Amino acid sequence: MPKHATDYDATRYERPSVTVDVVIFTLINQELHVLLVQRRHWPFEGCWAIPGGFINMDESLEDAARRELAEETGVRDVYLEQLYTFGAVARDPRTRVISVAYIALVRADLQQIRASAESTAVRWFPVRTLPEPLAFDHDQVLAYAIGRLRSKLEYTTLAFQLLPEVFSILELKHIYEQILDEKLDKGNFYRKIKEADLLEETPLLREGRGRPTRLWRFRRDRAADKQFVFRWREDRSVGEGRDEK
Amino acid sequence: MPKHATDYDATRYERPSVTVDVVIFTLINQELHVLLVQRRHWPFEGCWAIPGGFINMDESLEDAARRELAEETGVRDVYLEQLYTFGAVARDPRTRVISVAYIALVRADLQQIRASAESTAVRWFPVRTLPEPLAFDHDQVLAYAIGRLRSKLEYTTLAFQLLPEVFSILELKHIYEQILDEKLDKGNFYRKIKEADLLEETPLLREGRGRPTRLWRFRRDRAADKQFVFRWREDRSVGEGRDEK
DNA sequence: AGAATAGTGTCTATGAGACACTATTTC
């Protein structure tokens, strides 16, 4: 098969379909959730799936991901990142489909989710209790997405995408715990987050059962500085690279 | 546009072409090089480009990448990793093309490169002195590949892919320096690499101008242990995530 | 002996992790 042939003819080779799937994460009641849609039709009728769809010829991959995201959640201006491209030959029984997967982080309180013509339902699922089985190879996609989220959390300020405008330091710690799936030390967390100088104190307090808690705001100016990275801890585990069977 | 519609008709939507491009790295004279092909035809006639080609309908993305790699270098069984998928609308003037980019690491001494029908030449270029301009958006692809290589080097044993069966510790250090583009401390490097217990001493010595150097072998058994990661240093910089304009 | 290259030893500053302590609220 020639590469970049002169006499290129668009119709000459059979082409795969290309879809964009978006793994949409949010935090509900301090717990990490993911948005899934229930399929109305064959294949995998009734199964839950990661929302996605075919790309248009006049939109970039990221534009397509944003469109899908908007269609499912009505949300705009969120954190969006390409995850991986899945291209096993028989992952879709209908035809050859290459799926470019994206991760999105949204604040649940802002979102209005809705079902569509192809789905009977749309729901947030806690990542700890996902439905089984998922459609296509979406279990792999999701597992990979969670792994990526976890590893990126350790060296980026990504967790702030999930938080409201103001929040307490212990809420932030809770997100880290949710995503990393382990307990963190309170004192060490306070120390590191303060050293990072990422937060701006607000005059606000939130009352609860015990001592009221101070609320903070994320300093976007510091995060915008691309050189700057808040690294919760140095301990990176596997990270990038995955084996497509 | 419907997602996963029942009455799915493969011909119903216009489909993009999908290519796989492989950024092939090697080490020549202790210097990091990348394989480029010179294009024979329009578009970008005469420009250097990353080798790649259209995927077949019956091969996975990774299979396609291995095929391309074999076609360009005749090499098999190398380190191969998906890099990123590039999908800007007008990146190829002929038609809509989505390119899934891969990174491969090969040992140059083993390879026999050859030109093909579409290329007038195939050459290894030092990454420090790349030709300008590259075809398509290949400058971006390459820059991204180098960044990925750099960041992965810091927490994987990937550098060993570039080395021959036996090598000296200072040669290994040299690879790290090449890829990271900075000087490393000799003593610290010796310390870390030995602590990692990744190397096996051989009885071999190599003579040079000064004191002969001990040769070592990579312990694949330790690296196979997926939990294990040789981390040259903790200092991860940006890493994953990229902005496709 | 001196140059060239290989390889080791050691000091210091940093910072992650553990954990005990203090503070402020409600009941």
Next chain:
DNA sequence: GAAATAGTGTCTCATAGACACTATTCT
């Protein structure tokens, strides 16, 4: 005062980084 939650202080141990030192070859 006790319970509940918020927030601080401090000690220790590991280790990254700097850098001086020793070792073995050739000419």
